[in-house]
Amino acid sequence: MKKIYILCVDDEPEVLLAVEQNIADLEDTFPILTAESTAEARTLAKQITSEGNQLGLVLCDHVMPGENGVDFLIELDKEDAFNNTRKVLVTGQAGLDATVKAVNEGRLNHYIAKPWKAEDLVAIAKDQLTQFVIRSKMNPLPYMMCLDAEKLAEYIRTDGSVTDR
């Protein structure tokens, strides 16, 4: 089965660790990768798709040495393989302009302001991954236990993605 990955990008290792710990419960179903720069993130993203898997969610910081998070997300969105990937900014420093740019040009799905609450981050990650499963028209059964079961059940009801057999 194709795996759905979560990719966390932040130049501060301790922030990455915090994010990873917050969403650790998801890791059994959605393997988590971390990158300390957008260059590293890009390599990992390519690697995920080249292995036949999918990138479901990117949790990305904005201000980092080298390329910033918003530009990375915009560029990611242009590639077909990452078109459905859910893009979330986790930042305290993205100004209005950068954020607007991310929304308009990178189809940003969510903005999380630092500092965040662990339960909020988990809820947002689950919601975004639920949307990813639905929009990618995947079989929702393997993900129902971990994600929003009600939304995925509704998706089965209306979309016939699972049928009698």
Add this chain to the structure above:
Amino acid sequence: MNFINKKTISVALGIAGLLLPQFIGFEGLEPAGQLALGIFLMAGIFWICEPIPIFATSLLIILLQVFLLSEKGLFAGSLLESGYTPQSYKDFYGTMASPIIILFLGGFSLAASAVKFGLDRTLTRFLLKPFGSKPQFVCLGLMVSTAVLSAFMSNTATTAMMITVVLPIIAQLKEGDPFKKVVALSIPIGANIGGIATPIGTPPNAIALAALRGQGIDIAFSTWMMLAVPLVVIMLILAWRILLFLFPPATDEFKIQLDAKINTSPAAIISYIVFGLTVILWVTEKLHGISSSVIAFLPIAALPALSVLDKKDIRGFSWEVLWLVAGGISLGLSLQHTGLASWIIDQVNWSSLGSLGLLIVFGLVAYGVANLISNTVSATILVPLAVGLGVSGAAGADFNMGISIVTIGVVVSLSMILPISTPPNAIAMSTSVIESKDMAKAGIVVGVFGFLITLGFSLLYWPLFIK
């Protein structure tokens, strides 16, 4: 890439199965039978190991039949020389437009319009209301509502809808209350059992009905319901008591939100009318004499004509389920026509089992297999053998072929031990309040009782309808 994995091994096995009869040349089987056996073996292996989706296997069957066994096929000449008259390729293609498939298509149209306008949800609220707020009756209400809906819609879609109804109930209950398990299990059990109630309830019914029709036994929509509904009612009550016994609730009262809002847009009203009218015409088939497959075209044509369903809705039908069934029916044709079914039957001395023993063996195998693989496939593999047994006369004069077919069709729906047994079971696991062992416990008890009751029906009640 590692090329030796479960998938490639299954594919290799399937192809080996397809070619095996050509190399071994089984004794007593005509060339057409050898070809059919190859197709049967390949289909069986593919259906069980699932290297490709089960409906894709059904499509392959039709392809192979058209190329290998039909009058326009590669071997038409040599088959004729061997004394076998190949079937028309139209017979194989025609399975997709057979009356039972059209009946299902009618059901799909109704279900699609019901989902589109939320009729399934409204009906649930309406059906649940009389059951009040006492836990044990809420449980019965959930099972009855699920069963009623799944009798006309797919078991899976019904379960998905009901899960959205019960998740808030589960969230409301205290941590560790066994009633959570009762609620979560009542849905798949209700859906699996409810599918038995009407011909369109679940695909295995189609396999059984098509086989009966092939043997000249025409069962009206209402006749099937008379056969099945009493069984469904008994099973529901029994399963209800079993669930409450296994997981006694700790709460004695709780709130259940039932805001029954009816969609009253013109399109919705039309869909309700078409739904009601079709169902009424189906269940009164005996009174007016118009076949249910004829009536089925009413919703198929009327709903798009009245702009209730659009092209997107029609694309959204579960066409792969229809192909799955069509391929199954098509395989059955060749099993009978080439004499393969009788040949398989001849390999065993059945008369020593007696007619009751035969029924039990078929029932047990169907039940066991359906717990592990698709219910439709289980019925598809076993029903032609029951037909072969009846036609060849190997089972003795008191073997009732018709009843054995219905029995197979029913017991596959009673298989619900594992999360993989049926899609409703898999969906119910997503509530995270049941473990596999809870499901197994309930599934085994319901299955054992269900099997015995079905056996009772096939000995005492069904002979009143199927001679």
